[in-house]
Amino acid sequence: MDNTTLIATISIVIAGFTTSIGCIAPALAEGKAVATALNSLAQQPDASATITRTLFVGLAMIESTAIYSFVVSMILIFANPFWSYVVAQANGK
Amino acid sequence: MNLSPDQEIFWQHGVFKLNATIATTWLIMLVMALGAKLITRKIEAEIAVSRWQALLEIVVTSIKTQIEEVGLKNPREYLVFLGTLFLFVAVSSLLTIIPGYSPPTGSLSTTVALALSVFIAVPFYGVLEQGIGGYLKSYAEPTIIMVPFNIISEISRTLALSIRLFGNMMSGAMIIAILLTITPFVFPVVMTVLGLLTGMVQAYIFSILAAVYIAAATRSQNHKKKE
Numbered sequence: 001m002d003n004t005t006l007i008a009t010i011s012i013v014i015a016g017f018t019t020s021i022g023c024i025a026p027a028l029a030e031g032k033a034v035a036t037a038l039n040s041l042a043q044q045p046d047a048s049a050t051i052t053r054t055l056f057v058g059l060a061m062i063e064s065t066a067i068y069s070f071v072v073s074m075i076l077i078f079a080n081p082f083w084s085y086v087v088a089q090a091n092g093k
Numbered sequence: 094m095n096l097s098p099d100q101e102i103f104w105q106h107g108v109f110k111l112n113a114t115i116a117t118t119w120l121i122m123l124v125m126a127l128g129a130k131l132i133t134r135k136i137e138a139e140i141a142v143s144r145w146q147a148l149l150e151i152v153v154t155s156i157k158t159q160i161e162e163v164g165l166k167n168p169r170e171y172l173v174f175l176g177t178l179f180l181f182v183a184v185s186s187l188l189t190i191i192p193g194y195s196p197p198t199g200s201l202s203t204t205v206a207l208a209l210s211v212f213i214a215v216p217f218y219g220v221l222e223q224g225i226g227g228y229l230k231s232y233a234e235p236t237i238i239m240v241p242f243n244i245i246s247e248i249s250r251t252l253a254l255s256i257r258l259f260g261n262m263m264s265g266a267m268i269i270a271i272l273l274t275i276t277p278f279v280f281p282v283v284m285t286v287l288g289l290l291t292g293m294v295q296a297y298i299f300s301i302l303a304a305v306y307i308a309a310a311t312r313s314q315n316h317k318k319k320e
Binding site: 057061063067070 | 264
């Protein structure tokens with residue numbers, strides 16, 4: 001395998017792994033947060049406004065870790081600096 | 094496939110580039126300013142108000158109650174900034190129902206600009222509320238050791254704010270673009286509807302987080318007054 005193929009292969013494989021592994025923990029955490037919020041909503045329907053707002057803010061905080069890994073894998077696929085370097089080298093020759 | 098609307102360039106002269114992000118941002122500004130001007134041209138205090146005035150009243154009063162519930166004492170002061178953030182993000186994701194439109198919030202430069210304005214607004218309101226000394230003292234709140242960590246958190250939450258909005262908007266556009274090549278007819282419509290929902294949720298989250306940060310910067314004064 002030459003360098004170009006190696007860079008392409010590793011980028012694609014790692015991009016898949018980044019999103020898949022990086023989404024496990026946020027998914028579990030979001031499930032736990034929503035379950036707890038539903039429990040407290042069932043116990044105290046009066047506090048629904050506060051609980052919902054806090055839940056949304058918390059979900060956004062938790063979700064951002066998944067978004068980070070997604071952005072990293074998008075960079076690996078669509079805006080890979082190593083790939084651009086190799087292509088520029090190939091064009092220069 | 095373009096990662097962001099930054100790469101779509103309409104016009105270029107030297108170093109100045111007019112890309113799709115700037116063009117759509119101007120379009121949204123125009124639509125919002127003209128719309129607000131047209132609606133408030135003949136404003137009424139009667140019981141029978143026009144539909145559009147009722148719509149604007151609902152939007153403004155609900156933003157105001159949301160700001161109040163976060164813990165900011167006089168919401169009118171913050172309504173201008175937070176309401177503008179909410180309306181800009183909401184309208185830019187709402188306009189995705191127009192074909193061929195790419196939301197400017199799907200570009201990292203727009204979201205970084207929005208997050209930077211929050212980054213500047215937090216100390217601005219903090220100083221306005223409790224003075225320079227009082228605001229700077231809030232960095233050393235529990236102990237003096239916490240100063241570097243508070244500064245790090247200030248910077249990292251700005252980063253998180255921008256990346257979160259960018260990631261959500263970009264992923265929505267990306268998923269629709271990928272689905273258009275696989276299942277062109279029905280499924281992209283469903284994902285567009287989902288994208289509208291996430292756009293609204295992200296607009297809400299962006300402005301509520303900005304409100305929470307501003308509330309945290311202005312609050313310690315009120316605490317001391319109570320004690």
